[in-house]
Amino acid sequence: xxxxxxxxxxxxxxxxxxxxxxxxxxxxxxxxxxxxxxxxxxxxxxxxxxxxxxxxxxxxxxxxxxxxxxxxxxxxxxxxxxxxxxxxxxxxxxxxxxxxxxxxxxxxxxxxxxxxxxxxxxxxxxxxxxxxxxxxxxxxxxxxxxxxxxxxxxxxxxxxxxxxxxxxxxxxxxxxxxxxxxxxxxxxxxxxxxxxxxxxxxxxxxxxxxxxxxxxxxxxxxxxxxxxxxxxxxxxxxxxxxxxxxxxxxxxxxxxxxxxxxxxxxxxxxxxxxxxxxxxxxxxxxxxxxxxxxxxxxxxxxxxxxxxxxxxxxxxxxxxxxxxxxxxxxxxxxxxxxxxxxxxxxxxxxxxxxxxxxxxxxxxxxxxxxxxxxxxxxxxxxxxxxxxxxxxxxxxxxxxxxxxxxxxxxxxxxxxxxxxxxxxxxxxxxxxxxxxxxxxxxxxxxxxxxxxxxxxxxxxxxxxxxxxxxxxxxxxxxxxxxxxxxxxxxxxxxxxxxxxxxxxxxxxxxxxxxxxxxxxxxxxxxxxxxxxxxxxxxxxxxxxxxxxxxxxxxxxxxxxxxxxxxxxxxxxxxxxxxxxxxxxxxxxxxxxxxxxxxxxxxxxxxxxxxxxxxxxxxxxxxxxxxxxxxxxxxxxxx
Amino acid sequence: xxxxxxxxxxxxxxxxxxxxxxxxxxxxxxxxxxxxxxxxxxxxxxxxxxxxxxxxxxxxxxxxxxxxxxxxxxxxxxxxxxxxxxxxxxxxxxxxxxxxxxxxxxxxxxxxxxxxxxxxxxxxxxxxxxxxxxxxxxxxxxxxxxxxxxxxxxxxxxxxxxxxxxxxxxxxxxxxxxxxxxxxxxxxxxxxxxxxxxxxxxxxxxxxxxxxxxxxxxxxxxxxxxxxxxxxxxxxxxxxxxxxxxxxxxxxxxxxxxxxxxxxxxxxxxxxxxxxxxxxxxxxxxxxxxxxxxxxxxxxxxxxxxxxxxxxxxxxxxxxxxxxxxxxxxxxxx
Numbered sequence: 001x002x003x004x005x006x007x008x009x010x011x012x013x014x015x016x017x018x019x020x021x022x023x024x025x026x027x028x029x030x031x032x033x034x035x036x037x038x039x040x041x042x043x044x045x046x047x048x049x050x051x052x053x054x055x056x057x058x059x060x061x062x063x064x065x066x067x068x069x070x071x072x073x074x075x076x077x078x079x080x081x082x083x084x085x086x087x088x089x090x091x092x093x094x095x096x097x098x099x100x101x102x103x104x105x106x107x108x109x110x111x112x113x114x115x116x117x118x119x120x121x122x123x124x125x126x127x128x129x130x131x132x133x134x135x136x137x138x139x140x141x142x143x144x145x146x147x148x149x150x151x152x153x154x155x156x157x158x159x160x161x162x163x164x165x166x167x168x169x170x171x172x173x174x175x176x177x178x179x180x181x182x183x184x185x186x187x188x189x190x191x192x193x194x195x196x197x198x199x200x201x202x203x204x205x206x207x208x209x210x211x212x213x214x215x216x217x218x219x220x221x222x223x224x225x226x227x228x229x230x231x232x233x234x235x236x237x238x239x240x241x242x243x244x245x246x247x248x249x250x251x252x253x254x255x256x257x258x259x260x261x262x263x264x265x266x267x268x269x270x271x272x273x274x275x276x277x278x279x280x281x282x283x284x285x286x287x288x289x290x291x292x293x294x295x296x297x298x299x300x301x302x303x304x305x306x307x308x309x310x311x312x313x314x315x316x317x318x319x320x321x322x323x324x325x326x327x328x329x330x331x332x333x334x335x336x337x338x339x340x341x342x343x344x345x346x347x348x349x350x351x352x353x354x355x356x357x358x359x360x361x362x363x364x365x366x367x368x369x370x371x372x373x374x375x376x377x378x379x380x381x382x383x384x385x386x387x388x389x390x391x392x393x394x395x396x397x398x399x400x401x402x403x404x405x406x407x408x409x410x411x412x413x414x415x416x417x418x419x420x421x422x423x424x425x426x427x428x429x430x431x432x433x434x435x436x437x438x439x440x441x442x443x444x445x446x447x448x449x450x451x452x453x454x455x456x457x458x459x460x461x462x463x464x465x466x467x468x469x470x471x472x473x474x475x476x477x478x479x480x481x482x483x484x485x486x487x488x489x490x491x492x493x494x495x496x497x498x499x500x501x502x503x504x505x506x507x508x509x510x511x512x513x514x515x516x517x518x519x520x521x522x523x524x525x526x527x528x529x530x531x532x533x534x535x536x537x538x539x540x541x542x543x544x545x546x547x548x549x550x551x552x553x554x555x556x557x558x559x560x561x562x563x564x565x566x567x568x569x570x571x572x573x574x575x576x577x578x579x580x581x582x583x584x585x586x587x588x589x590x591x592x593x594x595x596x597x598x599x600x601x602x603x604x605x606x607x608x609x610x611x612x613x614x615x616x617x618x619x620x621x622x623x624x625x626x627x628x629x630x631x632x633x634x635x636x637x638x
Numbered sequence: 639x640x641x642x643x644x645x646x647x648x649x650x651x652x653x654x655x656x657x658x659x660x661x662x663x664x665x666x667x668x669x670x671x672x673x674x675x676x677x678x679x680x681x682x683x684x685x686x687x688x689x690x691x692x693x694x695x696x697x698x699x700x701x702x703x704x705x706x707x708x709x710x711x712x713x714x715x716x717x718x719x720x721x722x723x724x725x726x727x728x729x730x731x732x733x734x735x736x737x738x739x740x741x742x743x744x745x746x747x748x749x750x751x752x753x754x755x756x757x758x759x760x761x762x763x764x765x766x767x768x769x770x771x772x773x774x775x776x777x778x779x780x781x782x783x784x785x786x787x788x789x790x791x792x793x794x795x796x797x798x799x800x801x802x803x804x805x806x807x808x809x810x811x812x813x814x815x816x817x818x819x820x821x822x823x824x825x826x827x828x829x830x831x832x833x834x835x836x837x838x839x840x841x842x843x844x845x846x847x848x849x850x851x852x853x854x855x856x857x858x859x860x861x862x863x864x865x866x867x868x869x870x871x872x873x874x875x876x877x878x879x880x881x882x883x884x885x886x887x888x889x890x891x892x893x894x895x896x897x898x899x900x901x902x903x904x905x906x907x908x909x910x911x912x913x914x915x916x917x918x919x920x921x922x923x924x925x926x927x928x929x930x931x932x933x934x935x936x937x938x939x940x941x942x943x944x945x946x947x948x949x950x951x952x953x954x955x956x957x958x959x960x961x962x963x964x965x966x967x968x969x970x971x972x
Contacts, residue, residue, distance in 0.1 A: 037822055052922070054741060054930055054939075055733035064697065065679035067733025067741075145700035148683050151693030205704075206735050225825060226744060226922035228817055255821065260917045260926075263800065264816055267807045493933060494673060497681045540677070542694050543684050 038231070040272075041637040044251035044605060044630070046621050047265055048072050049278035052227030052258045059220075060209035062147050062193060070188060071622035072230040073256040077218035077630075079191035080242055082115060082134075082183040084625050087309045087361045087517025087618045088609065091246055091628055094362065094518025098242045099129065099192060099215075101166075104180040106565070111175050115183075117166040122240040124214035127196050131162035136195035138170075144204050149190045152182055177562055178523045185624050186309075186516055186524060216627065217241045217249050229257045247631035250605070254630070269295055269601050276608075277599040278621040282347040282468070285597040286406075294603045298619050299611045301409035302402060303349030303420050306611075306619045307360035307593035309517030311353065312469060314461070314476060314589035315500070315508045318549040319537045322451070322459060322506065329586040330380065331436035334389060335483040336476060338425035339398050341591060344475035345468040348402035350592040352395055352422030356582040357575070358593040359422050361517030366572055368423050371579060375424065378583065382432045383439025389432070392424035419611070422592065430483050449484040458486040459506040462499055465491040472591065473509035500546040503537060512544045512588065517618070520572040523561055530558045549587035557581070596620050607632040646960060653956045660948035664941055665718055669711060673935035675731035676701045705731050718941070727942040732934035738942040741927065746946070748818055749923040752839055752915070753908040756846040761901050763847075764854025769890040771855070772862025784859065791852030799845040799918040806841055814838050816920035842919045846912070857900070861893035868892075895966055902958045909947030 048071050055067030059074060068074070083103070084096035097103065099121065105114045121129040138160045141147040145154075156179055158171045172179060182190045194213045201207045211220045218232035232254045235241065243249065257274070259265045262284050268274040270292045280288065285304050288295050297304030314332070316323035323329055342350040353359040354375065357367045375390040399417045403410045411417050434444065441452030449457040463473030470491060477487040492499050492508075499505050514525050528543060531550035535541040541548060557578050564570050582590075598619045600608045609617045609629060617628045676698055684694055702708050706717070706728070721728060729735040767787075771780040790798075807815035819825065819834040865871065866889060874884050913925035924943060931939035 051926065051930065053733075054730065054927070054934075054936075055736050056744070058733065058736065063734070064683050064701065065675070065732060065734050067730065067736065145696065146704055150700070151696045154696065155693045222821075224817070224821070226748070226818060228920055228922065229821055231821065257816075257920075259816055259920050261803075261816075261920070264803060264807070264918065264920065267803065267811075267815060270808065271811050497678045498673065501677065501681060540694075543681070 038253045038255065041604060041635050042252035043255060044253070044276070044633065045255045045257060045274050046073075046276045047268075047274055047278045048230075048256040048258050049622050050258060051260060052224075056223065056225055056227030057210050058208050059212040060204075060207050061191065062141065062149070063205050064146055064148050064150075066205075069227065069258075070624075071256070072223075072227070072258075073218070073220075073232045073254060074212065074230075075188050075191065075624045076216075076621075076627045077232045077254060078212050078214040078216045078220070079624075080215040081185060081189045081191050082117075083180065083189075084185040084628075085516045085518055086616075086625050086628070087186065087623070088615045089362070090518055091616050091632075094516070096246075096625075096628075098185075100183075103567070106177060106179075109175050110177040110179075110563070111172050113170040113172070113179050114163075115168045115170075117168065118242055119166055120240060121215070121242055122237060123194050123196075124219045124235055124237075125194075125197075127194070129192070129215060130165045131168045132165075133192050133195045134168045135160050135162050136199065137190065137193040140193065140198065140204060141190075146205055149182065153190075156182075175562070177565060178527065180566070181523065186514075187622075188624050215241065217243050217630075218254060221253065227258065229255055231255050243627065243631060246628055249627070249630035250607075250633040250635060251630060269599060272601070272603055275601050275603075275605055276619075276621050278596070280597040280599060282349050282597060285349075285599060286347070288599055289409075292601065295599050295601045297597060297599050298609075299420055301411060302406045303346065303351070303595065304599075305346070305349055305351075305595035305597045307351045307358065307595050308618075308620065309358045309360050309363070309515045310511050310594040311356065311358040311513040312472060312509065312511050312591050312594055313356075313513070314591065315510050315512060315547050316588065317503055317506055318547050318587055319503060320506055322457070325440045326585050326587075327383070327436040327440040328442075329589070331433040331440070332480065332485070333426055333586055333589045334429045334433040334436070335485070336426070336479050336589070337428040338394055338591065339401060340479065341472055341475050342398050342421075343401065345472040346592075346595060348398055349595060349597075350398070350422070351420065351595055352398070352425050352592045353590050354390060354423070354425045354583075355579045356513055356588065356590045357522075357579060358513065358515055358517070360593045361515075362520065363515065363517070364419065364423075366520040367575065367579060368418075371576065372423060374580070375583075380432070382435035384435040387429065387432050389426045389429065390424055391427040394425040394427075395421035395423055416612075428479075433483065444484060447484050448486065456486060457484075458488070460488045460490050462490050462492040462495055462505045462508040462510075464495055464509070465493050468595075469509050476509065501540045501543070503535070503539075503541055503546075503548060508546070510546065511594065512546045513590070514544070519566075520575050521561075521566055522571070522575050522578060523566075526558055526561060526578065529554060531555050547587050549585075551581070551585065551587075553581055554578070602636070604636055605633045606636060607634045642963065645963075649956055649959055653952055656952045657949055660952065661719075661722060661941075661945050662715075664944035664948060665715055666711075668937040668940040668944065669714070671932070671935055671937065671940075673933065675705065675935040675937070676707065678732070678934050704734065705729075722945065727945065728938045730931075730936055730939050732931065732936040732939070738936075738938040741939055742924070742942045742946060745922055745924045745927045748921065749908060749912065749925070751835075752842060752846070752921070752923065753912065754905065755839075756843045756850065757901070757904050757908070759843070760847045760850035761854050761897070761904070764851045765858045765890070765894070765897055768855040768858025769862050769885065769893065772859040772893075773866055773885050773889055775863070784855070787852040787855040790848060791856065793849070795845070795849045796914050796918065798849050799842075799914060802841055802845045802848075803918060813841050815841060818922045838921075842912075842915050842921050845918075846915060854897070858890075858893060858897060861896065862889055865889050865893045899958065902954055906947075906951035906954055909943065909950060 050069045050071050053067050053069035058066050058068045061068045061070050080099055082100040084098050086094040099118055101116045101118045138153050141150045142153045156172055156176055158173045160170050163169050197213050217238040218234055221231040221233040223230040234252050262280050265277050266284050266288050269277055298306035338352050342348055351359045357363050359368055376392055378390055379386045380389050395418055398421050399410055437449055443450045451457050461473050461477050463470045474489045477489040480487040516524050525544050529545045533542045534548050534550045557574050561574055609615055609619055680697055727738045730738045730741050733741055767783055771784050774780055803815050806813045817838055819838050823831050823834045825831055874888055915921055916923045916926045928943050
């Protein structure tokens with residue numbers, strides 16, 4: 001070995017040793033999970049759609065921006081709160097009394113709320129859950145700015161007290177008939193903190209809560225220091241948790257895996273290494289059911305996907321001069337062909353909705369079905385004539401379009417088609433759209449519509465960089481351009497974080513309507529639509545009224561909702577009034593539900609919720625209420 | 639020796655200047671991002687319920703103060719320089735208050751391990767075969783290797799990666815297609831953990847090596863093709879020097895100098911991570927972290943990665959410069 005060989009050799013060996021040592025050191029410093037075998041027949045493996053968290057060791061999900069990944073099992077299996085409202089039918093109705101033993105009790109003017117708690121619930125370290133934990137949760141976050149619920153608690157709560165070990169009384173700063181919604185889980189909610197753990201901590205914001213003390217039926221077994229997987233183990237005392245009334249969770253172990261590539265998710269399920277996938281592409285779903293006879297989606301056949309209670313739509317910036325005339329907004333709606341958008345975005349697997357309510361959960365029963373006659377009879381004055389723009393057969397037409405490709409997988413029963421593909425949508429009517437634009441002062445030069453000011457009517461539509469929303473925006477832009485309105489689609493990775501809040505857009509494909517799904521009450525999104533929350537142009541808009549639309553009639557509906565008890569039938573009437581107002585004004589163009597191509601495999605477990613027989617829970621795995629699924633599962637191999 | 643010492647000192651001063659300029663540029667570029675970490679967090683948090691404008695403003699003020707963004711940029715810069723000297727780049731803004739360097743330290747070894755190994759393998763194999771192909775220009779088997787290298791070289795990396803996943807994960811599922819190590823193995827310096835890491839690194843490494851090897855092969859073949867026409871090679875051949883010795887000691891060694899420099903540059907690029915590899919193989923590393931940090935407006939993590947990269951690359955080039963005069967007598971330390 002000469003001098004050069006020695007130099008090269010020592011450098012290479014040194015670099016490799018340094019890298020290897022660093023690897024082991026970094027992992028060791030992060031965590032030391034025990035070596036455990038996970039018998040497959042006792043283990044449920046779930047895909048966590050989130051990317052691995054930036055801070056894999058952090059479990060303190062009460063801190064805003066701490067880099068925690070709640071859907072890694074933490075908020076499904078470990079944390080808990082007072083109530084859950086399922087976006088689907090639920091096991092015994094969509095409202096679950098979870099840590100609360102009964103629904104909320106308000107006083108007459110909604111300035112006080114009393115909560116009765118379940119007794120005999122234990123934290124995983126054996127300490128009893130009591131009213132003191134609830135009081136501590138609220139007071140700590142009110143007194144510690146920078147926590148997730150600090151601001152809404154500080155804004156609403158005058159005081160909170162433990163009347164006894166199992167009763168909590170909230171005194172509110174102002175009337176609020178929906179205060180309980182802060183503790184009602186849709187996707188998540190204000191989780192209860194273990195007072196006996198956090199009160200010993202000097203800096204709540206810096207505390208990692210690792211390992212988490214659990215209030216749910218599972219505790220953390222181990223996790224990847226890089227955050228790609230988290231393994232949870234059933235508590236021996238699961239019967240002392242609030243899920244016990246709904247049954248024993250079947251899996252002994254539950255593993256949440258982050259797998260960024262949808263192709264790899266598909267392969268892992270085919271290979272038996274995944275039982276539940278959160279989301280695939282439409283094409284991935286079609287491929288999966290072809291290749292794996294034990295795999296399926298929410299629907300037994302086409303369109304397979306679960307409709308989330310979220311409503312993708314075209315959102316106009318109503319503060320932009322171009323979109324302030326409702327005739328223009330209606331004209332743009334009538335230029336669209338929903339069938340082509342369904343085919344482009346979801347390969348036909350979309351559940352369409354002409355009204356501003358997602359066609360999912362109990363909403364078709366409460367809204368879409370009952371409003372059909374009104375929609376069919378709805379008349380629109382184009383300035384030249386009166387038309388009936390609604391076509392109740394659009395869902396049926398889409399089913400016919402995909403039948404040649406998917407054959408028997410496409411339902412033939414009309415009711416089943418309406419559930420899967422939606423009811424109807426607006427007929428594409430370029431002539432009526434032209435009449436509306438003409439009535440609004442627009443003129444046509446050649447193939448191009450000109451604004452009343454003589455400028456070409458053009459705009460940009462912002463879309464997400466990929467996926468169904470991108471395809472939706474691209475197809476809508478193409479249809480408008482063909483109809484004489486030059487629209488440019490633009491991918492925007494900061495759509496929800498920056499563009500929509502700041503109002504720096506003309507139109508977008510996104511959503512500003514999300515509902516409970518399992519309840520007709522619309523407060524989940526509607527409260528934020530009050531004109532009091534609409535920002536001035538250039539200022540940041542509070543979620544979710546991204547369209548910055550305001551209307552006195554809308555305010556009147558919202559103000560009555562505020563004074564109406566959550567369970568009152570009046571809420572449904574107010575919801576219908578809202579829908580009709582939205583159709584009249586068209587401040588956004590509702591398109592379809594956000595369909596999630598969730599898949600599950602029945603090789604190791606059965607009992608998953610299904611659209612056709614037991615729609616007892618949202619199949620989507622990152623929602624906290626997916627924990628109820630575990631109580632219904634049965635192993636196929638004992 | 640005196641001139642070498644002067645050379646080292648001069649290059650050391652340059653190293654310090656380069657690092658200072660690099661981290662300064664990194665600081666201002668990171669802070670020019672239009673993405674605000676505060677607003678990103680507000681978007682996520684307030685999307686979970688009906689936040690009133692008052693509540694949003696309260697959260698905004700709190701986060702701005704917590705993140706130290708309520709002071710002028712130049713003040714933030716001087717604070718940053720002060721902390722950099724002791725290796726503290728402040729807390730991550732998307733994983734607050736965890737130190738940014740700690741988050742980078744978690745991902746860095748995976749990227750280093752994977753990339754160093756794959757670059758060295760691709761470099762070694764590519765140069766050996768490229769050197770032989772350049773010297774034995776009439777060899778049929780080496781010509782065939784050349785054809786394969788030319789065919790593979792332009793295939794986009796993600797195609798290679800997906801093909802490997804399909805072949806070894808689906809058609810012949812014998813190797814893990816995701817993760818850094820098995821779920822039932824404890825991370826530690828044990829044979830079991832090391833085997834598991836190597837087992838999981840096989841496919842990502844294979845994909846990277848297949849994609850990278852062609853460039854080295856073609857580069858080395860071209861270099862050797864020139865070297866073999868040099869007089870000293872002809873002289874050695876005429877003098878009856880053993881052909882194996884001519885190839886290894888005269889031809890490849892002389893052609894190797896630019897390849898060594900290219901190797902140093904390739905190693906420097908490690909710090910941008912391998913986003914596609916990490917996405918396809920669910921493999922931990924710097925690439926995905928950097929993407930998340932950029933999208934979340936986390937200037938602290940972006941800066942931490944950038945500073946590590948600047949310091950490491952500048953230092954690597956410094957070391958190569960120091961070694962060059964020792965490796966190649968033609969390079970003078972002046």
